[in-house]
Amino acid sequence: MSAGAIGSSRSSYAILGCGSVGHAVAEELTEEGNDVLILDKDESRVEALRDQDLDARVQDISDPSVYDVIVDRDIILILASEVEANKAAVSAIRDRGGDQYIVVRASDPVSEDELRTLGADVVINPSTVISDSALRSIESGELQYKARQLADILESADGKLAILTHDSPDPDSIASAVALQAIAAELDVEADIFYDGDIGHQENRAFVNLLGIELRARSSVDDLSEYDVVALVDNMKAGDVDLSVDIDIFIDHYEPDDEIDSAFVDVRTNLSSTSTILTKYLQEFDLSPSEAVATALLYGIRAETLDFKRDTTPADLTAAAYLHPFANHDTLEQVESPSMSPETLDVLAEAIQKREVQGSHLFSTAGFIRDRDALSQAAQHLLNLEGITTTAVFGIADDTIYVAARSKDIRINIGNILQDAFEGIGEAAGHSTQGSVEIPLGIFTGIETSEDNRDTLLSLTEEAVRRKLFDAMGVEGVGEGSNGS
Numbered sequence: 001m002s003a004g005a006i007g008s009s010r011s012s013y014a015i016l017g018c019g020s021v022g023h024a025v026a027e028e029l030t031e032e033g034n035d036v037l038i039l040d041k042d043e044s045r046v047e048a049l050r051d052q053d054l055d056a057r058v059q060d061i062s063d064p065s066v067y068d069v070i071v072d073r074d075i076i077l078i079l080a081s082e083v084e085a086n087k088a089a090v091s092a093i094r095d096r097g098g099d100q101y102i103v104v105r106a107s108d109p110v111s112e113d114e115l116r117t118l119g120a121d122v123v124i125n126p127s128t129v130i131s132d133s134a135l136r137s138i139e140s141g142e143l144q145y146k147a148r149q150l151a152d153i154l155e156s157a158d159g160k161l162a163i164l165t166h167d168s169p170d171p172d173s174i175a176s177a178v179a180l181q182a183i184a185a186e187l188d189v190e191a192d193i194f195y196d197g198d199i200g201h202q203e204n205r206a207f208v209n210l211l212g213i214e215l216r217a218r219s220s221v222d223d224l225s226e227y228d229v230v231a232l233v234d235n236m237k238a239g240d241v242d243l244s245v246d247i248d249i250f251i252d253h254y255e256p257d258d259e260i261d262s263a264f265v266d267v268r269t270n271l272s273s274t275s276t277i278l279t280k281y282l283q284e285f286d287l288s289p290s291e292a293v294a295t296a297l298l299y300g301i302r303a304e305t306l307d308f309k310r311d312t313t314p315a316d317l318t319a320a321a322y323l324h325p326f327a328n329h330d331t332l333e334q335v336e337s338p339s340m341s342p343e344t345l346d347v348l349a350e351a352i353q354k355r356e357v358q359g360s361h362l363f364s365t366a367g368f369i370r371d372r373d374a375l376s377q378a379a380q381h382l383l384n385l386e387g388i389t390t391t392a393v394f395g396i397a398d399d400t401i402y403v404a405a406r407s408k409d410i411r412i413n414i415g416n417i418l419q420d421a422f423e424g425i426g427e428a429a430g431h432s433t434q435g436s437v438e439i440p441l442g443i444f445t446g447i448e449t450s451e452d453n454r455d456t457l458l459s460l461t462e463e464a465v466r467r468k469l470f471d472a473m474g475v476e477g478v479g480e481g482s483n484g485s
Contacts, residue, residue: 013037014070016061016089017080018045021105021126025077026054039069040080062088067096078104078120083111087118094119147284149264153248154187159228161191164218166235168197168373171207172273173234175300176251178213179278180233182293183285189229194218201373202344207299207335211292232260234274251277272311275300279319294326299335310433347374348381351393355382356466358475360389360409365462368454369395375404376436383408390414390473394465401426401439401461403469408433412473421472439465 012035015022022038026049029036039059040046049056059069061078062085070076076093078086086104093100104120106112112123154161161184165173174193181191196218199205208215224230229248236254250262253271268277275297282289282297289297301320305312308320347366355364362382366375375393382391389409395402403422407414415430418437422428426439441461 011035011074012072013075013077014039014073016040016059016066016070016076016078017082017085017105018049018056019079019081022077022079023049025079027052030054037070037073039066061085064088064092064095067092067098070100071098073100075101075103078102080105081107083107083115087111087115090115090118090120143280143284146264146266147281150183150249150266150281151187151285153229153264154184154189157189157228159226161189161229161231162224162227163191163193163231163233164235165193165195165215165233167195169195169199169204169215169234170201171204171296171303172275172300174204174208174213174215175296176233176274176278178211178296179275179282179289179293180231180249180251182290183278183281183287186285186287192216192227194221194224198373201376202341203303203335204373207296210331210334211296213292213296232262233278253277270313270315272313272316273301273304275304276313276316276319279323280315283322289323289326291326291328294323295328295331298323298327299332306433310431341371341374343369343371344374344377347371347393347395348378351375351378351382357388358470360387361470361473361475362388362391363466363469364391364393365458366393366395367458369397369402372397372402375402376406376434379404379406379434382406392469394462396441396458396461399441401437401441401465403437403439403465405430405435405437405469406433417469417472421468 013029014037015026016039018026018038018040026036026038036055038046038049038054038056039061040049040056041058041060043058046056046058057069059066061080066089070093078089080086083106086106090102090104093102102120103122103124104115106115106123106125108125112125115123161181163177163180165177169177177193181193184191193213193215194217195215199208199215207213224245230245231249231251232247233251234253236252236256247260247262249264250260251266251274253268253274253276255267255269266277271277279297279301282293298320301316301323302308305316308317347369350366351364354366355362362385364378364382366378369375372395375395379391379393382388382393383406390405390407390412392403392405403418405414405418413432415428415432415435418428418430418435422437422439426437428435428437430436441457
């Protein structure tokens with residue numbers, strides 16, 4: 001910064017070229033008590049500015065002598081509509097060794113690049129600013145419209161709301177349901193959250209228990225006819241969805257395979273979590289989230305983005321920043337570091353011992369298991385082994401083959417690989433970095449499980465699954481790897 005900044009608590013500005021944009025900026029900066037000098041070659045404009053008690057002088061900003069006028073200024077705003085004059089002004093300052101902070105106006109992407117090359121610190125393209133502002137206004141208006149729609153549906157309910165998560169729900173699905181439940185409560189509508197499958201992952205169980213989240217098994221009710229409104233939240237990632245009931249509200253960040261017949265639909269594939277969508281609704285309804293709701297949503301966003309390392313968008317970060325002061329971070333730490341159950345420890349030990357490595361790919365079996373979710377934890381732990389970029393852990397439970405996979409290889413999408421490998425014989429779901437498969441045991445063997453044939457059954461299914469998976473990955477030399485034991 002120049003010497004003019006020494007001993008001053010405020011910066012001094014120079015605005016070069018004072019059209020409508022420069023005038024508005026000058027007025028705002030002056031009202032804030034800043035020292036602002038305006039330079040423009042139009043004498044009548046300068047006179048009008050002076051009449052408004054602004055410090056304005058006549059100066060051709062494309063003349064190299066402009067540097068002598070602004071040498072003691074800290075920040076230079078070059079805002080003329082003539083881009084060539086702006087380029088000349090930037091050159092005049094930088095060629096004389098000026099180190100002021102320069103913000104300059106461009107007219108198109110080409111002039112943006114040229115002005116940066118000349119030494120501008122920030123380049124503003126008015127057309128881009130206007131389009132960005134318009135898009136933000138459209139998004140804000142759409143959210144207001146959607147919020148009114150959602151409120152109308154909830155307020156017109158004669159009875160309770162049923163909120164359905166996806167099968168064996170993860171934190172994003174649970175948190176989204178909890179947030180919708182809170183919105184409904186604000187509108188005096190009672191809501192219950194239902195799930196199918198299991199809440200098996202230790203972190204998920206800790207998440208539900210520590211936050212006191214009340215979930216009901218779908219099997220606990222014969223049907224949902226006692227509920228006047230039914231909502232699906234974050235359902236698509238689980239694959240096939242039971243649409244045997246009429247859906248009134250559908251919110252997700254995945255596009256459904258088939259059109260959803262619902263009075264209210266909000267699908268935002270440009271966001272990384274449904275928790276982000278529900279956070280926006282809380283803000284739109286002007287609801288300060290409770291500690292439990294904020295903690296749930298923040299954990300939902302973090303879990304879905306792998307702590308902001310996967311497919312994170314600015315909206316996800318903004319939502320997380322909004323939730324941060326409301327959340328209980330001690331609870332978050334407990335959720336993210338739960339104790340390991342004996343079952344998970346046994347599965348992990350078995351998977352470590354039975355691992356087979358092909359290049360950077362690891363396949364292992366945990367044998368017959370009780371807790372299928374322990375497979376995903378084992379796959380995640382094995383991904384930490386040196387040189388390993390992709391893991392898959394196989395297990396059998398209740399006449400079903402389960403495979404959990406993880407990958408940190410940016411060149412592959414493990415979810416797509418699992419779908420390709422087991423298309424037509426199993427149900428696969430997942431992301432670019434994680435996925436799972438469920439396969440009926442009889443598909444591979446045609447025989448029932450018994451104590452006498454358990455080892456044979458395990459060997460047959462493990463070999464078939466391993467070959468299909470490695471073939472889909474394009475891994476050569478299957479069967480020649482080492483188990484590392």
